[in-house]
Amino acid sequence: MRVWIDHDECAGVGVCVDACPEVFILASDGLAYVIQGGQIMGRNEVAVVDDSLGDSIMDAAEDCPQDCIYVEA
Ligand code: SF4
Structure with missing residues (x-):
């Protein structure tokens, strides 16, 4: 499964991190990033x-207020 964030749209806050902390993390710039294999x-x-x-992951994408999480199976 492939996951990415459109950072031109991400507004921070971290709804995605609450839904799936294994894949999303809030960085020091206030935006969320995706994690692959711990990186x-x-x-x-x-x-x-x-x-x-x-x-x-789908919960995160559906709850994202900016609709800026993209998922490909
Ligand atoms: S929920 Fe969406 S807008 Fe909020 S931090 Fe995550 S990717 Fe960014």
Whole structure:
């Protein structure tokens, strides 16, 4: 499963982190980033994550107030 954030739209706050802390983290710039294998990815970069996290990732995407989380199966 591929997950990424459009950082031109992310407003911070971290609803995604609450929904799925295994994949999303708030960085010191106030924006959320995706995590792949323990590594925080860069701006607009894609993380490839385990499909078992799909439900919580979809919760994050649906709850994101900016609709800026993208998921590809
Ligand atoms: S929920 Fe959306 S807008 Fe909020 S921090 Fe996460 S990606 Fe950014």
